[in-house]
Amino acid sequence: MARIILTSGLSNQFTSGQTELEIDAVDVRGLILLLDESFPGIGDELKREMAVAIDGQIYQEPFLEKISTNSEVYFLPRIGGGKNILT
Amino acid sequence: MSSDNKDLKWVGKSPVRPDGNDKVTGRAKFGADLMLPGMLVGKVLRSPHAHAIIKSIDTSKAEALPGVKAVITSADVTDLSSEWVPAGEVQINFRDLARNVMANEKVLYNGHAVAAVAATNNAIANAALELISIDYEVLPHVIDVEDAMAEDAPILHEDMFTQGVTPKPDKPSNVFKHVDIAVGDVEAGFAQADLIVEKSFKTAPVHQGYIEPHAAVASFGEDGKAELWCSTQGQFVVRLYCAKLLGMDVSNLRVTPSEIGGGFGGKTTVYLEPVALLLSRKAGRPVRAVMTREEVFRASGPTSGAVTWVKIGVKNDGTIVAGEAILKYQAGAFAGSPIQPGCMCAFAPYDIENVKVKGYDVVVNRPKVAAYRAPGAPISEHAVESVLDDIAKQISIDPLELREKNAATEGTNAAYGPKFGPIGFVETLAAAKAHPHYSAPLGPNQGRGVACGFWFNIGGDSCAAVNVAEDGSIVVSTGSPDIGGSRASMAIMAAETLGIDVADVHPNVADTSSLGYTFLTGGSRVTFATGMAVIEAAKQVVETLRERAAKIWDISVDAVIWEDGYAKPAGTNAGDFEPLSLGEIASTAGKTGGPISGNAALNAQGAGPAFGTHICDVEVDPETGRVTVLRYTAVQDCGKAIHKGYVEGQIQGGAVQGIGWALNEEYIYDDKGRLDNAGFLDYRIPVASDLPMIDTVVVEVANPNHPYGVRGVGEVPIVPPMATVANAIESATGIRMTELPMSPPKVLAAIDGAK
Numbered sequence: 001m002a003r004i005i006l007t008s009g010l011s012n013q014f015t016s017g018q019t020e021l022e023i024d025a026v027d028v029r030g031l032i033l034l035l036d037e038s039f040p041g042i043g044d045e046l047k048r049e050m051a052v053a054i055d056g057q058i059y060q061e062p063f064l065e066k067i068s069t070n071s072e073v074y075f076l077p078r079i080g081g082g083k084n085i086l087t
Numbered sequence: 088m089s090s091d092n093k094d095l096k097w098v099g100k101s102p103v104r105p106d107g108n109d110k111v112t113g114r115a116k117f118g119a120d121l122m123l124p125g126m127l128v129g130k131v132l133r134s135p136h137a138h139a140i141i142k143s144i145d146t147s148k149a150e151a152l153p154g155v156k157a158v159i160t161s162a163d164v165t166d167l168s169s170e171w172v173p174a175g176e177v178q179i180n181f182r183d184l185a186r187n188v189m190a191n192e193k194v195l196y197n198g199h200a201v202a203a204v205a206a207t208n209n210a211i212a213n214a215a216l217e218l219i220s221i222d223y224e225v226l227p228h229v230i231d232v233e234d235a236m237a238e239d240a241p242i243l244h245e246d247m248f249t250q251g252v253t254p255k256p257d258k259p260s261n262v263f264k265h266v267d268i269a270v271g272d273v274e275a276g277f278a279q280a281d282l283i284v285e286k287s288f289k290t291a292p293v294h295q296g297y298i299e300p301h302a303a304v305a306s307f308g309e310d311g312k313a314e315l316w317c318s319t320q321g322q323f324v325v326r327l328y329c330a331k332l333l334g335m336d337v338s339n340l341r342v343t344p345s346e347i348g349g350g351f352g353g354k355t356t357v358y359l360e361p362v363a364l365l366l367s368r369k370a371g372r373p374v375r376a377v378m379t380r381e382e383v384f385r386a387s388g389p390t391s392g393a394v395t396w397v398k399i400g401v402k403n404d405g406t407i408v409a410g411e412a413i414l415k416y417q418a419g420a421f422a423g424s425p426i427q428p429g430c431m432c433a434f435a436p437y438d439i440e441n442v443k444v445k446g447y448d449v450v451v452n453r454p455k456v457a458a459y460r461a462p463g464a465p466i467s468e469h470a471v472e473s474v475l476d477d478i479a480k481q482i483s484i485d486p487l488e489l490r491e492k493n494a495a496t497e498g499t500n501a502a503y504g505p506k507f508g509p510i511g512f513v514e515t516l517a518a519a520k521a522h523p524h525y526s527a528p529l530g531p532n533q534g535r536g537v538a539c540g541f542w543f544n545i546g547g548d549s550c551a552a553v554n555v556a557e558d559g560s561i562v563v564s565t566g567s568p569d570i571g572g573s574r575a576s577m578a579i580m581a582a583e584t585l586g587i588d589v590a591d592v593h594p595n596v597a598d599t600s601s602l603g604y605t606f607l608t609g610g611s612r613v614t615f616a617t618g619m620a621v622i623e624a625a626k627q628v629v630e631t632l633r634e635r636a637a638k639i640w641d642i643s644v645d646a647v648i649w650e651d652g653y654a655k656p657a658g659t660n661a662g663d664f665e666p667l668s669l670g671e672i673a674s675t676a677g678k679t680g681g682p683i684s685g686n687a688a689l690n691a692q693g694a695g696p697a698f699g700t701h702i703c704d705v706e707v708d709p710e711t712g713r714v715t716v717l718r719y720t721a722v723q724d725c726g727k728a729i730h731k732g733y734v735e736g737q738i739q740g741g742a743v744q745g746i747g748w749a750l751n752e753e754y755i756y757d758d759k760g761r762l763d764n765a766g767f768l769d770y771r772i773p774v775a776s777d778l779p780m781i782d783t784v785v786v787e788v789a790n791p792n793h794p795y796g797v798r799g800v801g802e803v804p805i806v807p808p809m810a811t812v813a814n815a816i817e818s819a820t821g822i823r824m825t826e827l828p829m830s831p832p833k834v835l836a837a838i839d840g841a842k
Contacts, residue, residue, distance in 0.1 A: 008269040053506075055506070056505050056508050057505075057508070057693060057792075058505065058543070058692075058694070061547075072505075074505040079428060
């Protein structure tokens with residue numbers, strides 16, 4: 001299972017302080033869906049605010065990036081970039 | 088991993104800059120240089136107050152003045168709902184953006200736009216501004232970050248409730264957000280320490296100081312389509328923001344970026360652009376609006392001022408066992424300071440098991456901050472690098488050695504979480520240590536300081552087109568405004584990939600209707616991300632050239648190679664053909680399939696983080712407190728320098744801006760919250776005669792995610808200077824300066840106080 005690490009801010013808000021989780025997911029989209037099932041509301045926050053580092057490689061707009069069984073996945077605040085979404 | 092590649096013909100060289108002639112002859116067209124038939128003059132009326140309710144605005148007299156063609160207020164700007172989007176490396180909220188462009192209900196800082204006019208000339212426009220009558224109810228204001236956090240502080244936004252705290256507060260606050268970063272157990276870390284040093288610091292908000300003021304020319308058609316020419320770091324971002332504010336379809340607005348006279352992050356948002364468009368739509372004529380220097384200072388974004396506190400624990404051998412920081416950043420009148428990257432960068436250069444950083448994003452009655460080179464990082468890293476210097480002295484270790492002992496390397500978990508890939512921090516430390524500057528003798532009242540800096544760098548969306556002209560020359564079009572030499576870099580990378588002379592490549596910055604979406608020039612992303620698009624497009628051209636040569640020779644494409652700008656048979660079995668040049672293939676392109684071009688659109692991933700190490704010698708005049716920078720050396724890992732001269736220039740420019748931040752630059756407000764020094768005479772940025780030549784050392788540890796190894800360059804060099812200069816002053820005087828700028832009165836007071 002991949003090791004998932006959340007920021008302390010996210011963990012305080014959604015996971016009762018739990019910053020590390022182990023989850024089986026094939027890509028970031030799937031991971032966020034699984035997280036949101038366990039911690040309702042976290043999905044929107046992750047999609048809106050967060051970048052992802054998978055095994056050290058940072059993706060500012062994560063979506064379909066693959067996650068392997070032994071991956072280390074950090075959710076971290078987005079630094080910049082990204083297409084602005086019109087609402 | 089070294090990026091040395093002896094086979095490269097153009098990458099790493101410094102050919103003549105493609106924009107040089109236009110700039111030195113005055114032919115380059117900047118934001119204010121476009122003239123259109125029937126063009127009107129646009130002017131903005133700004134708030135004289137720091138904080139006030141707008142009770143009423145009467146524009147009738149201005150509208151009646153002959154020569155006035157349009158007057159607008161917030162009633163003409165769509166009041167948008169709250170929506171956060173990226174703007175450079177900071178975030179921006181559309182609702183706030185609209186209210187920053189034109190104040191609605193309240194003015195929140197001295198200089199806040201409240202109305203605008205379009206008239207047939209300057210004099211009439213100025214007269215019209217004077218005829219606009221505004222009834223204000225002046226409110227108490229707050230300028231400094233800790234005052235704004237106080238319980239009894241005047242509240243800027245009644246609907247602002249601090250985010251990131253549980254339970255949700257029941258009353259509004261000027262603190263928009265709390266940010267927390269925590270790794271390990273910081274208390275346990277401090278318990279292991281032999282020495283703990285903690286200090287508080289104060290940094291001033293500083294302006295990006297671009298020489299060219301904001302300028303925009305807008306022309307709105309009766310069909311609802313519009314054109315905008317402006318000085319910007321991102322024409323596509325301007326298009327989106329303006330379309331949103333004016334309620335337009337994005338594709339109905341064509342934005343052309345002018346030549347740009349500096350941006351440094353400050354031109355990643357909009358101020359005048361939507362105003363010029365609104366005026367043009369209302370007047371039915373083109374409108375040009377240009378800020379005065381005073382308006383630039385009063386109304387466009389500086390970076391945050393801040394109050395910081397840092398505590399670091401070390402073992403006697405110099406091993407850092409814990410680091411803690413509290414960072415309070417001014418956001419200006421609307422939420423969204425660079426507190427997040429500030430928190431993430433604070434301890435990023437070092438391998439520390441236990442880190443805790445708490446950040447506060449705080450609104451005050453100042454202009455909304457905008458991105459400025461490595462937003463947030465110089466502030467937090469200034470505090471950390473200053474405390475490290477004190478630690479080095481207290482445990483009698485060389486300051487570079489202390490940093491080497493704790494430096495992040497490949498595989499280190501960054502203080503903000505993920506593992507670093509290949510990085511070149513220790514290489515910059517080694518190069519600084521070996522530099523003759525570091526061992527040069529010092530005279531009386533002189534001191535030497537060192538400090539380091541980190542920035543993430545980003546990639547992102549970029550498009551590029553590489554078109555082959557009929558004579559074989561090449562036009563490279565990208566959507567990235569050139570603020571730091573990117574046209575030269577794009578030309579070099581295209582020439583290298585195509586194997587041709589760089590003089591035959593003509594780089595071009597395209598407007599929003601000529602190329603696909605490209606994120607703005609910022610985050611040190613362009614040479615990396617847009618460069619990848621150019622390389623990909625050039626590779627497509629090479630493939631097409633091979634196909635065309637194969638057709639001409641009537642052989643298989645697999646039997647054709649591309650080498651040094653020529654199509655050649657792959658070997659003797661392929662046939663005996665004279666090599667075909669790019670020009671020869673281009674001249675017959677019509678017969679072999681039509682025009683030759685390559686187009687790439689990508690979202691570049693894998694930006695390489697970068698580090699720098701700076702050395703500074705100063706002399707402090709004990710009678711006046713004046714600090715003279717005697718010698719300055721900046722070492723930086725650039726991955727691979729594409730245009731060496733431009734890379735060195737970026738490093739020098741960043742260092743100089745950081746020195747200005749360290750020694751001179753600050754905003755001075757009167758007791759009514761009015762800015763007192765809105766001009767370059769009183770807001771002192773360093774000029775060439777103030778400083779020695781900044782020596783640069785380019786370290787190249789390749790970023791494996793870029794074809795030529797590029798990392799970003801432009802942001803890291805502004806991170807170390809404030810601490811480098813402060814550490815040099817400490818070395819010269821024995822006094823730790825904790826407040827920026829370290830201007831003569833403050834240094835003199837500190838010297839006198841220490842007697």
